[in-house]
Amino acid sequence: MKLGKIKINHYINYLVIGLLLIVLSSMTVAGVRFDNSLLFLLEKVAIGIILAVSLSLVVGFLGELSLGHAGFMCVGAYLGGKVAALLVPALGNGVLAFVISLLAGCAAAAVCGIIVGIPALRLRGDYLAIVTLAFGEIVKSLFRNTSYESFGGTLGLDTPRFDKKYLFIIAFLLVLLTLMVVQNYIRSKHGRAVTAIRDNEIAARATGINVTKYKLMTFTLSAALAGMAGVLYSYSNYTVQSTQFGYNYSIEMLVMVVLGGMGSINGSIIAAALITWLNTWLPTKLTGDLAVLQNLLYALVLIVIVIYNNAPKLKGFRDKYNLGVLLNKFKKHDASKINDDKAKWDVVPTKISMDEVLSVDFTPQDLGPDKEGGRK
């Protein structure tokens, strides 16, 4: 659908979030007082969306796995929170102090992203996963062992909390900023280079793309955005404690990205909102020992969705029964038309057949169906 030259699909998420924000903030200005639990939920949803979208940049578009996203958030939360704690007495708890601490938090997280990215991203394979995992543990342990005066040590850092009546507005403005940065990056020349690297690194290298540079750039951007979410976190809580930012939190973000569909920004947004809401709602339903079922649910979501979406043998099944096909049945559209629309940036480009073009290797499929037990 087009409005003149502007494609509405590019802007649909800004539109929804922007509209929601305008309605809610005008209500706030008009004097409506929302329940605190709702305000807290909105803040957490915004933080969740920023995290999921930024992680999606690495997992969905770069095709690398980061298991230390919470670590970058932790750096942002501590550094941003510390700067805020120092500035607020001088500047007041206002927007200026917030912006400065936001920049500080983002910068700190970005620097960490570069430090972690340099050793891991020039290698091929699963190194980024393990290095980011290690990074998350290092950060946790370092902040936990700081002195009380510097970063609060075991007790955690005391941070100023923004007026909770208005924080959600800032939070959603940051969500819009994140979307703008990420979507423009993906649609730019750089974004296409990144997708090319994901689909075939060797081919991308052969066409002259500086693979390490683009990988590092994308990863650093993602880390900086996670740092931003961290600063927001520090502003929405009185205490920043490094134990919050453990492995489980990183996995939760991964679940959001996988549930939303890897490479789909809109999917990540919806999944982030859904999971954040589930995190507050499920504990009221699954009390006591049942609360563990939540983790079990996340685990199953990860396994089932990934196998369903990726298993080579399920391809025929997927093509027949997927959300797009089902939706198109209702719309009475021609399914092929949708796929021809090159403007659909938010659909993962299906694995380009670069492999087939460049590869002379035999794959088992070339030898007929890959039967159990290999050759018969």
Added chain:
Amino acid sequence: MEVILSTLINGLSLGGIYAMIALGYTMVYGIAKMLNFAHGDIIMVGGYVIFVVMATGNPLLAVAVAVIACVILGITIERVAYRPLRGASPLAVLITAIGVSYLLQSLAQIIFGSAPKMVTVYEFGSVQFLGATVQVASLVTMAVTVVVMAVLTLFVKYTRLGRAMIAVSEDRDAAQLMGINVNAIITITFAIGSSLAALAGLFYLMKAPNVSFTMGAMPGIKAFTAAVIGGIGSIPGAMLGGILLGVVESISYKITAIAPYTDAIEFSILIIILLVRPTGFLGKKRREKV
């Protein structure tokens, strides 16, 4: 002198456990080309099986049942979660592995609760050696690790099955063309890795007599770190990396000033190694082919 000796022996026995886990990681990585994140949690399952069977009071039976259970678990995981993804992107396999790891942990938490359980497998006692008190269990751990590594190296080098493993590791498609049953080889690899994990669980219990649902997580991550430091895919490398990490950890805990930063130190070593020598100490350089 006495202090140095006892620290060293502690480090070596801890390193032995890491090496044992790292061997499993490195074999699966080398042959199935995947990072089996759930490997650490197989240790945990082994620990719980030992805990349950120890109700009979027979340590040998407990160990045997644990090894068998872990082998079955390893093969099942490979069949159900990883095999459908053969040929899919490495990222998909990695995320599934994390899902499996998370699944095992939550299942254990549901079944056994979150509080750790104490279990004493067998008490070897301790001996005096050059003035230092040495746990016999530590010596047993070290001895078994060395034997296992030697047997594995010989197995891979000199048996038909072992050579088939190398072939699959070098070039899966070519191996298949040569008549090697790739799926069977990968299943066997998982079985060997899982049985090593069960043994690691046993040694862990001899050192620290309690099981909890997170007991495999940290040793798993550290063992993978060890495997990368030693050179992923290399059997002696896993051994070397494990021992190195164990000794570093032991020394670091000994020095009061840096003790709180022990984990940070260990993981920093990983990052430095990847910067300086990405293939690890004993890893082979791989050439990318189109």
Added chain:
Amino acid sequence: MKKILAILMAALMIAAMFTGCGSEKSYTANNTEYVIGVSGPLTGAAAIYGKAVQNAAQLAVDEINAAGGLNGIMFKLEMMDDQHKADKVSGNYSALLEKGMQLSLGTVTTDPGKEFKNLSVEDNVFFLTPSASGDEIPANDNGYQMCFADGNQGKVAAQFVNENYAGQTIGLFYKSDDNYSKGIYDQFKANLDKSVTTVETSFNEANTTDFATQIDTLKSCTFIFMPIYYTPASIFMTQAKDLLAKETVYYGCDGFDGIDSADGFDINSIPQKVTMLSHFNSKATEGAAKTFIDKYVAKYGKDTLNQFGASAYDCVYALYGAMKKAIDGGKKIPVTITASELCEILKSEFQGGYTVTGAVTGDNITWDAKGYVNKSAIQYVIKEAS
């Protein structure tokens, strides 16, 4: 164009969902009982403490209600799970307020307690925490502790060591990344005589099971101060039983309570002596503690019996007693009183010489101006050397 309309409709519908919320309102207006709110870990590794608080507080509430409540008005306990995480507290706290919370037991543990203390001062909600022992938990004037603050435990322990081990070498074993342990450790060190030399070693969250190196470090010590919880302590003792001298004395704080009933740990299998400094002994054989233990075990079993529960039981009675005293003194506490109004009443009581007598965790309990508890710590011998 249809699509834009659809988006507009969706946004308006979402907005309509929120319009139900009115302007500033009192959540306590519809209360038919006094509502006590508490946030604590009911799941995760610390669940055992949260459950103990939940059970014991409920026990006290039931008893008070069975006896006719406070002038006919009943009490109600609302507990929410925070999994021992600070970022769950903001949600829990506001949910509790919306459920009509008028007074609170704060949080069960210190990590989330820090967040709770800051949130509760905004709305002026009175809380008396049974077990969040961090030194800064009662920093604001609406917060009080029933347990000893960590720093105070460290001071008392240091005095004991100064008296008994002057000029000697003692061992120190603590958890470096834990609030409770570090809090006690810092004050212990600060108050220790120069004549006492220490051999220190620590562990952290990443390794709570393998203490070979630490035991080796402490080999020469015959007195070891261990401000840690009983689970790692029992693991340490099991591993150290043959490696440390039989005359060694383990000395812990209230975290040791429960060590003699730890799962799979037989305290009689170790030769060393185990002592602790605490306000409650779960093996008590007389007095209010015995009565509490009997009632608790009859209703909830032995598994979760510990000092957290005992302290929570006392908290409920202390709050009840203070409210009763205020009413007897001529103040009015209607069932729909707001948290802030009740807070002012309770603050004036707690600062006005209010004393709790005959409680489970001590007799003649008072509070100082900072909100720290004054009661006597008792040194218990859990097990003699054998």
